[in-house]
Amino acid sequence: MALKSIYLPEPSFEGEMARIGGEEHRHLVVARAEAGEPVEIFDGKGNVWAAAIVSVGKREALMRVSEQRRIEAPAADVTLAQALIRTAAFELVIEKAVELGITRIVPFVASRSNVTAARRPDRWLRIIVEAAKQSKRYHLPFIADPVGFEAVLSMPAASRILFAERGGGPLKSALSGSPVLYLIGPEGGWTDDELSAAKDCGFCLVSLGEGILKAETAAIVGGALIRYELEKNG
Amino acid sequence: MALKSIYLPEPSFEGEMARIGGEEHRHLVVARAEAGEPVEIFDGKGNVWAAAIVSVGKREALMRVSEQRRIEAPAADVTLAQALIRTAAFELVIEKAVELGITRIVPFVASRSNVTAARRPDRWLRIIVEAAKQSKRYHLPFIADPVGFEAVLSMPAASRILFAERGGGPLKSALSGSPVLYLIGPEGGWTDDELSAAKDCGFCLVSLGEGILKAETAAIVGGALIRYELEKNG
Known part of the structure; x- marks a missing residue:
């Protein structure tokens, strides 16, 4: 059985005891967590505590906390600026x-964005927390409130990349180190105005190879390739 | 409005006319396709015909077919052997x-496979056809009936890769050209027996970098990285 992870963004322990309420407490109840079971508590900022369940009550759970460890953040600092797309795709x-x-997700409104997509920061945070638990990522990405395209264009980074369906160059020559900022457009694609504005602001247009990828696939594949190139060279 | 694609695996035209029935006819009805609208017909094997709708009736639609073109298959021949995982993840x-x-998807039963996952070849084909239409892939991947792990181990390829959570080497040194066969395990991971059997059969164990990827994410990321490396060198 996998070790259960409990997200506690601002841990305040009473001596060696921790009280878990709210959503994380409900998760423990649903998962039938039992007294004596080892767990880990993490704050999403790289701090992890080994702990053991003392009791799971109706309103809160009690844990005994033992040693703390510190997990380094991933070496590469990568920001994904993602156009708002339909809800299921955005959540994926x-x-x-x-x-x-x-490291960071910045939703933005593109000309062809599906702006009827639900903006649900609370739900986005839950998705992030659950994914972090499963993939043992102890540093949660920061997710910003949706911004306009101009705000994205003015964000600084060592490598500033826009993934385009056509007319882009190879990724390798666009990557000049971390931090990296990469832009993924909406389902309907970029407008010509957006593409030239990005070029004017110094972004490199990069192609993801032959064939058309859906917006959400481009976000995943683009992020994977950036990570791959950075890890190879770092 | 995007050009509608109609999948016709075994086109038999009557002169310059094509009759479309079944599922593809229903799609046209739902999409409110109209007489005069240009469409394309594809057979999933790289043949594409430009056509125009003549009529959409209750049981079939009639098209007038004009020129045919031939689309080359992707240069790289890549087979994904995917352990059966839960239905939603497998379909993704x-x-x-x-x-x-x-090029090819081979589902297989791993020791820790979720074999309760629905085996629905009809549904798999529909997912493939719809994805092919959206991404303008005119060569449908072949999807095999699920096989055992031994059958996967005996499949030939120039590059035979197993993506492992730990202990793997870099992708680049495992890739010795096309065709490529890559293996993705189930949610619960590979067993030690499976890993050593694969090594004995000459598979290269490859790592997908730091952090734990879900099975379905590993399949997407692994495929994207293989394609990236092959296109770079091809």
Whole structure:
């Protein structure tokens, strides 16, 4: 049985005891967690505590906390600026971004964005937390409130990449080190205005190879290739 | 409006006319296809016909077919051997494999496979056809009936890769050209017996980098990286 992870963004222990309420407590109840079971508590910022369940009550669970360890953040600092797309696809992107160790997700409104997509920061955070538990990512990516395209264009990074369906160059020559910022457009694709604005702002247009990838697939594949290139050279 | 694609695995035209029935006819009805609308017909084997709708009746649609073109298959021949995993994850893998231009999908039963996952070849084919239409992949991947792990181990390829959570080497040194066969395990991971059997059969164990990827994410990321490396060198 996999070790259960409990997310506690601002841990305040009473001596060696921790009280777990709210959503994380409900998860323990649903998972039939039992007294004596070893667990781990993490704060999403790289701090992890070994712990053991003392009791699971109706409103809270009690844990005895033992040693703390510190997990380093992934070496590469990668920001995904993702156009708002339909809800299921956007949520898939969030989940996979966590698995890939993306540092930051910035949703933005593109000309062809599906802006009827639900903006649900609370739900986005839950998806991030659950994905982090499963993939043992102890640094949660930061997810920003949706911004406009101009705000994305003004974000600084050592490597600034826009993945385009056509007309892009190879990834390798666009990567000049970390931090990396990469842009993924909406289902309907980029407009010509957006592409030239990005070029004017110094972004490199990069191709993801032959064939058309859906927006969410491009986000996953783009992130995976960036990570692959950075890890190879770092 | 995007050009509608109609899948006709065994086209038999009457002169320059084509009759479309069954599932593809229902799609046209749902999409409110109209007389005069240009469409394309494809057979999933690289043949594409430009056509125009003549009529959409209750039981079939009639098309007038004009010129035919031939689309080359992706240069790289890549087979994904995917352990049976839960249905939603398995279906996501199929869809993304089409987008990535994977040639062949071989489902297999691993020791820790979720064999309660529905084996629904009809549904798998529908997912493949719909993904092919969206990503304009005119060569459908072949999907095999599920086999045992031994059958996978005996499949020939120039590059034979097993993606492992730990203990794997870099992808680049495992890739010695096309055709490529890559193996993705079930949610619960590989058993030690499976790993050593694969090594005995000459498979290269490859790592997908730091962090734990879910089975379906590993299938997508692994396929994307293989394609990336092959296109770079081809």
